[in-house]
Amino acid sequence: MEEMAKPRVHARELPSLEKAEHGVVMRFAPNPSGPLHLGHARAAVLNDVYVQRYGGKYILRIEDTDPKRVDPEAYTMVREDIEWLGLTIHDVVYQSDRFDLYYRYGRELIERGGAYVCTCENEQFRQLKLARQACPCRGLTLDENLALWERMLAGEFYEGEASVRVRTELEHPDPAMRDFPAFRILHTPLHPRIEACVYPLMNFSVAVDDHLLGVTHVIRGKDHIANTRRQRYIYDYFGWPVPVYRHYGRMGIEGVILSTSQMREGIQSGIYRGWDDIRLGTLRALARRGIQPGAVRAAVFDIGIGDTDISFSWDNLYAHNRSIVDPIADRYFFVPDPVCLKVRDAPVHTARALIHPNDVNRGTRTLPFLGEVLIPREELGKAPDMIRLKDLFNVRVAASGEEYVLTYAGEDMADARAAKAPVIQWLPAELALPAILETQDGPVIGVCEPAAGALQGNVVQFERVGFARIDRVEPQELIAYFCHR
């Protein structure tokens, strides 16, 4: 059977990777300085998608080689976030478990003449580097270098007194390439997992690990382009084949900061309540609002691995989430800023509303009308003549001074249509659960159906308000987090 070319119905697909036909080994390598956010999700998901597509292995590598940027709690937060995202991780590696390895290869790099121990003052070296001049240490003999290296490991240097530099080209047009550092001395702070005073810098540990772990393809942000070039020197000294690299563009998100350190400051200064504050772009904040992992995956998949800088729009994420959540979210009434009114001349009646309008099999919820209703104050401000209380009956609205008076106006939906009456959510005054809907712009006080309280942790749709996740029910009050319309 002939495979006809499908006319312009191209399924969205990421660009193919070179040399991937026989499978790939890829890695997601976060620094455990805080929980994962949308920026991490992009790297994590794109790598995941490729591993799924080509088959192979997906490694989680915890890059904790800088004790200054390790938050002990982040180890577990990162694992939780990865689980939430649903990554298919095959292997987990902690760089702090591999320092002996780095030392071994560090020594070998020196022996191969690819690196030397530098005891210059920082600023002095910088000046020399900018002037394309060799520092005095660059000419030391191998024996001298190895002796210094041993002294480094023995803890004979204070912080900043010695480092190991990779020998590159002093004439390199990019000063960032010239004899970049591979190891440094650090005595404080203490590393939460290991005891060490010689720490590898990322370009060294990453190159060694990528090779040793058999990583074939690396997809990461373009802020690593310079690092890729630097790492190539290390590969070349050891004679290792280099992986295939792709660098995608910088991603900003409207309205939020994606910097772990800035978020931490905000938390410490009390601006945010915690890592899952719904104004943050962390995955746990999104989860708390009811964003589904599938929506995050779809949104970052759409963005792809393009190298242009982009501004991530919430709309696109919300659209994906809505399509996931709309078919499953139970419908309930939430009345913001409620006003309580008696309905004159109304018969006793019980409303039966569908739990989901597109699926009668999900059943109904019952709301008894006992004389008084709570309706959104906002609806009265619009001053329509008639309002349809959804699934109940029509009421005529009259203003008498500051007060509004509702009068029963029949059950016929046709009347409501004829009068162009808005169909609004309402609650019986006697059966309303006080509720707070937390939004990114602050809390909205209202009331909701008591039945919603049984759905803790689930996403519901508050009719005419939007989707929200039921966070918890406190003694006399339900707390929900607004997700999107």
Next chain:
RNA sequence: GCUGCUAUAGUGUAGUCCGGCCAAUCAUUUCGGCCUUUCACGCCGAAGACUGGGGUUCGAAUCCCCAUAGCAGCACCA
């Protein structure tokens, strides 16, 4: 300043390598209409872009040059 990367509608994206089938794709968004006892979902329709200027060519979103703008790196961070 130096070294690089990028530039398609409000947002994201396809097309760019191998110039014509592109009066430019898809999604989102916005606005109409239909459906509907939600301002959700669904359906129909519309709006909206090749950064600017030169050049090459019969022909350029696609190739070249310049300009402009944005971004990254120039850390003993990752």
